[in-house]
Amino acid sequence: MREKLELSGFKTHLDLRNEKIGFKIREHTIAKVPFLLVVGDKEMENGTVAVRTRKGEDLGVMTQDEVVALFSRESESKGRSIDNDKSA
Structure with missing residues (x-):
């Protein structure tokens, strides 16, 4: 998933700390x-x-393609190009 998002131009951060998920x-x-x-x-x-x-809104469970489509729609609706978001 992370690789697919990054190849689509989105920034990611993986949190593998040994903490409870709620935290x-x-x-x-x-x-x-x-x-x-x-x-x-x-x-x-x-x-x-x-x-x-x-x-904090739960959007439910999605496939990788659905997530990329959601992020692309959100990026377009905010009037930002994906490449500009990389430098943020």
Whole structure:
């Protein structure tokens, strides 16, 4: 998933710290990370990710292609080019 997003021009950060998932979600929500992708055992098995917005809204489980499409739509609606987001 990370590679697919980066190849599509999106910045990613992988948080592999040995912390509880609730703590990590809260921490990244406070930091206003635009989207959080959570990959647990079930998601790994199904090739999907759970998606949350910076406001804490749960968008449910999506495929990799659905996530890339969502990010592309969001980027276009904000009037930003993906390449400009790389330098942010």
